[in-house]
Amino acid sequence: MRPDIAVVVALRQDDRLPLVRQYKHGVQDITLELPAGMIRSGENPEEGARRELREETGWVAPSLTCIGSFYDDSTRNTNRVHCLVSRDAYRAGAQQLDPHEAAGGLEVLEVSIQELPGLLATGAVRTQSSVAAAYLALAWLAKAPHRE
Template identity: 40%
Template sequence: MSELSWKTLSSTYIHKGPWATLRSDKCEMPDGTIVDDYYVLEYPNWANAVALTEDNKILMVRQYRHAANIVSLEIPGGVIENGENPEEGMRRELLEETGYQFNDVELISTVYANPSTANNKTFCYLAKGGKKVQDQQLDEHERIIVEEYTIPEVKQLLADNKIAQALHCTGLFYALMKLGEL
């Protein structure tokens, strides 16, 4: 690694759940300093997409987010299931949440939500040429409204701070750069 990396001496699990796991690591810093309790949240990896339809509209989803107590405007995506690669997870989530399939998909960013406390990555794709092929197939606790926006409308939503999910803002900025819109 590098001269900045810590060595994990031991790990103890405090909570293991389906969506989040909390562990406490005992670590040694490069200078020998011991960190007795460094808490790490383990989450599954996530995949999402800036999804453009055949007529160049960006699909966005609106849903309630309980931890923040907000109705959030987001790009579609979710947890990568066991056995899926990130692209498969993203394609499945797009189909379930929006009913759209895409013929042109490209990975545009891999980011960490908060690498100081959480270990998971988010893979963001640019998906183009979307066609509606089915109705939504939502999970038991999902209530999602699909909306379509033009690229100028999405740029204005970002400028007006109307998209609260930081990872989704990041993906949108990467996509807009890739599309030559920034």
């Protein structure tokens, strides 16, 4: 059984968010994704999301809202992908990459939330969990009350 996954849409006050670019051996290509990773045993989705965000990007998310979850691959796996959004994220320091991530050359790119639909439409972001989480987050943000 595969562990659940947390995917984070971490918005700063200026509506910019981090994406990660890295080489993925399975597809033998460089992907552009939302920060994400496996939820460890004993963690809840929020804890896993905070840890992965900090490790991959150096960002922190004081508050997170789980806006939904979906099956990773319901034909072969039982795990879920949890989509979390932060509207008060910020960069707190350097990445804290594990050796596997460091070997893939994980690079952080900051984009505005307004750029995200175009990145999805052109296929620049094409990893299943990131695409689903991004569309879910965009719909949720469109309905969510605006920040003060």
